[in-house]
Amino acid sequence: MEHIYKRKVNYYETDAMQIVHHSNYIRFLEEARISFMDKIGLPYKKIEEEGILIPVIGINCTYKNPAKFDDVLEIKVKIKEYTGVKLIMEYEIIKSNTQEIIFIGETKHCFTNNEMKPISLKRLEPDMHKILEEVMN
Numbered sequence: 001m002e003h004i005y006k007r008k009v010n011y012y013e014t015d016a017m018q019i020v021h022h023s024n025y026i027r028f029l030e031e032a033r034i035s036f037m038d039k040i041g042l043p044y045k046k047i048e049e050e051g052i053l054i055p056v057i058g059i060n061c062t063y064k065n066p067a068k069f070d071d072v073l074e075i076k077v078k079i080k081e082y083t084g085v086k087l088i089m090e091y092e093i094i095k096s097n098t099q100e101i102i103f104i105g106e107t108k109h110c111f112t113n114n115e116m117k118p119i120s121l122k123r124l125e126p127d128m129h130k131i132l133e134e135v136m137n
Contacts (some may be wrong), residue, residue, distance in 0.1 A: 006075075066102070
């Protein structure tokens with residue numbers, strides 16, 4: 001399942017050339033990921049209330065074209081891989097009005113307890129595991 005999260009580029013997210021600073025794309029991905037998790041019924045707040053964290057352990061990305069102040073972006077996000085312990089999310093950012101690809105990438109995550117020790121959602125939270133498996137397939 002692919003989820004599309006839309007947002008407008010704010011002036012403060014740009015540099016002197018009015019181009020989005022590269023560091024802001026990581027924030028955009030997080031916004032889209034949280035929106036995706038809300039949509040599938042696994043809001044971060046609920047997950048964290050269960051004592052589960054989903055830290056980012058890796059990011060891979062390619063900047064294709066610049067986004068600028070006032071552009072409306074569509075951030076497409078979906079699950080690329082899920083094992084019960086590891087989660088990889090895939091992203092594509094495009095300009096809404098031109099459909100030009102701005103950015104492609106992925107974030108790698110693992111599920112941990114509050115002490116940052118890896119856990120298996122499959123074993124400890126089978127209902128959450130089932131949702132993630134169904135969404136991926």
